[in-house]
Amino acid sequence: MTTTVGLLHPGAMGAAVGAALTARGTPVRWLPAGRGPATRRRADDAGLTEAEDLAGCDVILSVCPPAAALDVARSVAGFTGVYLDANAISPRHATEVARVLDKATVADGGIVGPPPRKAGTTRLYLSGPAAAVARLEDLFAGTDLKPVVLDGPVGKASALKLAFASYNKLTFALAAQSHALAERHGVGGELRELAAEVLPHTPLGAPGGIASAGQRAWRWEGEMAEIAEASADAGLSPALVAAAGELFARWREHRDDDGVTLDDLLQALVTRPG
Template sequence: MEIGLLHPGAMGAAVGAVLTAGGARTSWVSTGRGPATRRRAEDAGLTEVPDLAALAGCEVIVSVCPPAAAVDVARSVAATGFAGVYLDANAISPRHAEEIAGLLGRATVADGGIVGPPPRAAGTSRLYLSGPAAAVAPLERLFAGTPLRPVVLAGPVGRASALKLAFAAYNKLTYALAAQSHALAERHGVGGELRELAADVLPDTPLGAPEGIASAGRRAWRWEGEMAEIAAACADSGLSPALLAAAQELFGRWRDHRDGDVAVPELLQALVSRPE
């Protein structure tokens, strides 16, 4: 099977490695991508192609990109005349998932939501799928038996995205709340006491294990956009987007720490400093 992958970031490259391990020839577009992306693509066994037009003949294109870019990526793919199965596996609102399905009029579009870390071991990550059977069924077969376990949801495009965002809202807000709490405690000289209290009472949470905040800080550049998508989904559903907008602003203060080594005290200090 010929598959196109857009684009091999940390999650995308891991998905690509799953596909190549299953025997699929999986290609990525190198134009405009940096050396870090190239290293990830090579490690995943992906095949380099120069531009999107080279993917037009693929049977499947999988989009795993920052949420804010998902619609533009789909629009660019549509311009190539792609007519295969398109999997949008991004953390986007149901409304944007529906918009993407409309953009790709010649393709058959499946809505996907990846829950869990980059899929490298069985039992850690799920790919929720919704949409027309003509798109969902071949994707379910493609990922069956891999570390990225497919789970089919009955219903149209948008349902997988809704589940992904509902889960992400709780999961990622816990890191925002933990960071805010630790920053407040540090500001008043009781950081050590909060760490001791939380480790004793809530040991298996980001509050009780604040070292996880460092990992959140490295991914905040992506989570910032994801919060915007969840806020939009809440507004579309008649729910208040205010909590998600606040988390978006918090994660925005960490965007400069993308993929780097950063200590928790530095991240906490960024929360009490004025944003640029």
């Protein structure tokens, strides 16, 4: 029997997740109301089907900015199928989503890697009720998004996602801070040469990747807030990731800016916004 999927909402990651399913013939619906032309283009490219509502869907996937996860869940309160929250939220917020959707079977998801456009690049970690997790594992099996099942409750997949992101994304914040500091003291070229020689496969030694990070920092800022909350809940200091969130906040104006340069981003770090 074919599973019908609803997707909330097709941003860059969400559209790629939807495309991974439509590529194998799984129908995926989305809600165009209130969405802009860029979202529509992504949905069309991914082979998604426009719908007025998600009635009749067996599974709903939520792939959205972390700060919107609870509101997105509330928008489909009353849903009775399998709901996957695949957002970069804290374990506490993941359990809150499950409470909001008390008529659904809620599974927890953590996407690690870039938008899945080829096999072997991106994993979907799953935790929560066994039946829901098994259904989602079967749904994504053989797609470009590799499902990985964790034995544990809602919140476990989110914890793994945030633990990985707390290292992966902070490396870009630290590299940007280092390059900005060097530039301000007139040794920017020397740092680039040194880092390229000693740490060539890091954001410090290959700073071109910082420009790509700058385009996504509007999402990463919210993710840092979730990691800070998860850290505090675990008895850890949230200070380091909170500081990274403040750094990413200085790049808000470069949201999805394909033309942003490393120099633009470094300058933004030494000029307070507003």
